[in-house]
Amino acid sequence: MSINQKIVSDFIKNKIEFVTTVPCKQLAGVIDEIEASKEIFHIPSNKEDEGMGLCAGAYMGGKRSAIIMQNTAIGVTINTLVTLIQYYNIPLPMLISYRGEIGEPVACQVEMAVHTKALLNQLNIPTYHFHKQSDADELDAILNHSFMAKKPVAILTDASFWQGA
Amino acid sequence: MIRSDVLKTLIPMISDQLVVSNIGLPSQELHLLDDQPTNFYMLGTMGLSSSIGLGLALAQKAKVIAIDGDGSVLTNFGTLPTIANNPADNFILLIIDNGSYGSTGDQPTYAGMKTSLAKVAEACGCDNVVECSAEDTAAAVQAALDGDKMTIIVCKCESGNIKVPVIDMDAPVIRHRFMAEVSRRNA
Numbered sequence: 001m002s003i004n005q006k007i008v009s010d011f012i013k014n015k016i017e018f019v020t021t022v023p024c025k026q027l028a029g030v031i032d033e034i035e036a037s038k039e040i041f042h043i044p045s046n047k048e049d050e051g052m053g054l055c056a057g058a059y060m061g062g063k064r065s066a067i068i069m070q071n072t073a074i075g076v077t078i079n080t081l082v083t084l085i086q087y088y089n090i091p092l093p094m095l096i097s098y099r100g101e102i103g104e105p106v107a108c109q110v111e112m113a114v115h116t117k118a119l120l121n122q123l124n125i126p127t128y129h130f131h132k133q134s135d136a137d138e139l140d141a142i143l144n145h146s147f148m149a150k151k152p153v154a155i156l157t158d159a160s161f162w163q164g165a
Numbered sequence: 166m167i168r169s170d171v172l173k174t175l176i177p178m179i180s181d182q183l184v185v186s187n188i189g190l191p192s193q194e195l196h197l198l199d200d201q202p203t204n205f206y207m208l209g210t211m212g213l214s215s216s217i218g219l220g221l222a223l224a225q226k227a228k229v230i231a232i233d234g235d236g237s238v239l240t241n242f243g244t245l246p247t248i249a250n251n252p253a254d255n256f257i258l259l260i261i262d263n264g265s266y267g268s269t270g271d272q273p274t275y276a277g278m279k280t281s282l283a284k285v286a287e288a289c290g291c292d293n294v295v296e297c298s299a300e301d302t303a304a305a306v307q308a309a310l311d312g313d314k315m316t317i318i319v320c321k322c323e324s325g326n327i328k329v330p331v332i333d334m335d336a337p338v339i340r341h342r343f344m345a346e347v348s349r350r351n352a
Binding site: 041080 | 185208213215219221222223224241243244251340347
């Protein structure tokens with residue numbers, strides 16, 4: 001099973017049926033896998049805060065939801081995370097490409113990478129950093145944790161993690 | 166007619182429907198006029214009423230009315246292509262377009278100037294877009310409820326606000342009672 005198939009299979013195992021995505025080069029494979037999945041309704045969004053609104057609505061409609069996005073989106077979504085997702089106790093797994101880490105070819109991406117964990121920490125969002133492919137062994141439990149706690153969780157996936165994906 | 170007058174005319178037909186209501190005065194006015202467990206009040210997060218409403222409509226069977234404002238649609242313009250390309254025939258987006266940011270002191274929006282939200286929605290690919298006067302809005306909402314096609318209604322009304330108290334219900338309570346009602350309607 002490829003890492004992309006493993007991620008989507010853990011989503012399905014955790015009854016996630018509604019996924020919104022905003023693309024990143026590192027996430028292309030997993031987004032393709034989401035699109036191909038029969039169990040998951042894939043709805044691309046134009047901006048990540050819009051995507052979180054879609055996820056909140058789907059959750060209230062009885063479908064577990066998740067968002068796949070780049071770490072630059074933390075800057076876009078702080079207000080939505082705080083005043084919608086956290087304020088209303090809505091679970092939201094966020095699978096995030098952690099651009100700007102070791103192996104990054106685009107210098108500008110580092111500018112957001114240096115703030116990513118500090119921002120998530122400031123927001124009290126449980127954060128997990130996948131550096132090696134074996135780190136994804138914990139994904140199933142992390143997704144379960146998000147729905148149990150009714151909280152957003154951040155899964156940061158760096159360039160080393162996606163190597164060979 | 167101002168927004169609260171329009172809402173008053175809608176109560177008989179939306180009272181028993183799932184309603185996602187926009188941040189600020191629209192939610193406070195709806196709460197004052199007709200508080201129902203079928204109402205989801207947004208206490209924050211400007212712009213996402215239409216997105217929450219679409220997500221809700223796509224996830225379950227009951228009809229959903231998202232009450233939005235012109236300022237909020239302007240701040241989340243990306244919502245219109247998403248709505249157009251993921252049609253949910255149980256979804257009605259009602260944009261109450263008073264040409265102003267009502268909750269913040271009636272500053273003018275571009276929707277009250279040269280920008281037509283109905284034309285933008287059409288250009289984004291939305292199929293059933295109805296622009297109507299404040300007086301005709303109740304009939305337009307009833308027609309949309311009677312039909313089984315996703316509908317975007319742009320209600321052109323006057324700018325102005327009534328004095329309303331803030332909503333003191335806790336956000337998780339609003340969500341919890343709303344979800345219980347959604348679940349009951351899909352049982």
